[in-house]
Amino acid sequence: MKHFLLSTVFLAATTLVFAQEKERKSPHVTAESKEIKVVYGQPSKKGRVIFGTLEPFGKVWRTGADEATQITFSKDVVFGGKAVKAGTYTLFSIPDAKTWTVILNGKLGQWGAYDYEKNKGEDVVAVKVPRQALSTPVEKLTFTLPGNAVVFEWDDTKVSVPVK
Secondary structure, X not given: OHHHHHHHHHHHHHHHHHHHHHOOOOOEEEEEOOOEEEEEEXXXXXXXXXXXXXXXXXXXXXXXXXXXXXXXXXXXXXXXXXXXXXXXXXXXXXXXXXXXXXXEEOOOOOEOOOOHHHHHHHEEXXXXXXXXXXXEEEEEEEEEOOOOEEEEEEEEEEEEEEEO
């Protein structure tokens, strides 16, 4: 009976892991520089209006697709003016028409932003940065690491967080 119970628990856990892997709707991409690495699901615009509609203003977003985006710093940094220790964090954002809040959270392995409220106490920093309007829409969410910032663009929006 004990072996049956253990086997059932193992099978259920394995099924859940594989189910999540199969539910990925977007490709997963890595943006990497010498000291920063971002791993994210890369959704596409597909003719949709993204911010303010698909991703509502004022609501926490995983800043990607599927699993929440992860960002790793290989050394201590100043992220948007706030000190952050070297390590790996989950990156969330709160979109707004003019100013975005970009959040680093210490709880890893989150699927989307569904459990953000219960893990909110593990926020490391939250920084406000201006939204920049793009004249040409970007089809796929794209992170870049130009050396002094973490930048992401999608649809008609560009967000840049300074990093020192």
